[in-house]
Amino acid sequence: MTDSCLFCRIVRGEIPSPLVGESENAIAIRDISPQAPAHFLVMPKIHVQSLAQVRDSALLGELLMLANRVAEEHWLADSGFRVVVNTGENGGQTVQHLHLHVLGGRAMRWPPG
Numbered sequence: 294m295t296d297s298c299l300f301c302r303i304v305r306g307e308i309p310s311p312l313v314g315e316s317e318n319a320i321a322i323r324d325i326s327p328q329a330p331a332h333f334l335v336m337p338k339i340h341v342q343s344l345a346q347v348r349d350s351a352l353l354g355e356l357l358m359l360a361n362r363v364a365e366e367h368w369l370a371d372s373g374f375r376v377v378v379n380t381g382e383n384g385g386q387t388v389q390h391l392h393l394h395v396l397g398g399r400a401m402r403w404p405p406g
Contacts (some may be wrong), residue, residue: 300390314363321363330398335360343392344380394399
C-alpha cells in the first residue's frame with residue numbers, strides 16, 4: 294500500500310467508506326460519484342496501479358467474483374449489469390489503484406464512450 298493513494302487509504306480505514314462487500318483480498322464500496330443508479334467499486338486490498346500491472350490471475354478472479362457477488366446482493370444480476378476496468382490515462386483511469394466499476398440499475402448502451 295502507499296501512503297498517498299486514495300484507495301489504499303480507504304482500505305486502511307483512514308477515509309470512511311462503508312463496505313458493500315469484502316473478500317480476503319478485496320473490498321467493494323459505493324462510488325461517490327455514481328454514473329448509474331447502482332455504482333460500486335471493487336478494489337484489491339494491496340496496491341496495484343492498474344490492470345496493466347497485474348501479475349496474479351487469482352487476484353483478478355477474486356475481484357470479478359466479488360463484483361458478481363455485489364451485483365447479486367444488490368439485485369442487479371437478473372436485469373443485468375456492467376463491469377468496467379479503466380486502465381491508464383487514455384483508458385479513463387483517474388485513481389492509480391486498480392478498481393472495477395460495477396454499474397447497473399438501468400439499460401447500458403454501447404458504445405460507452
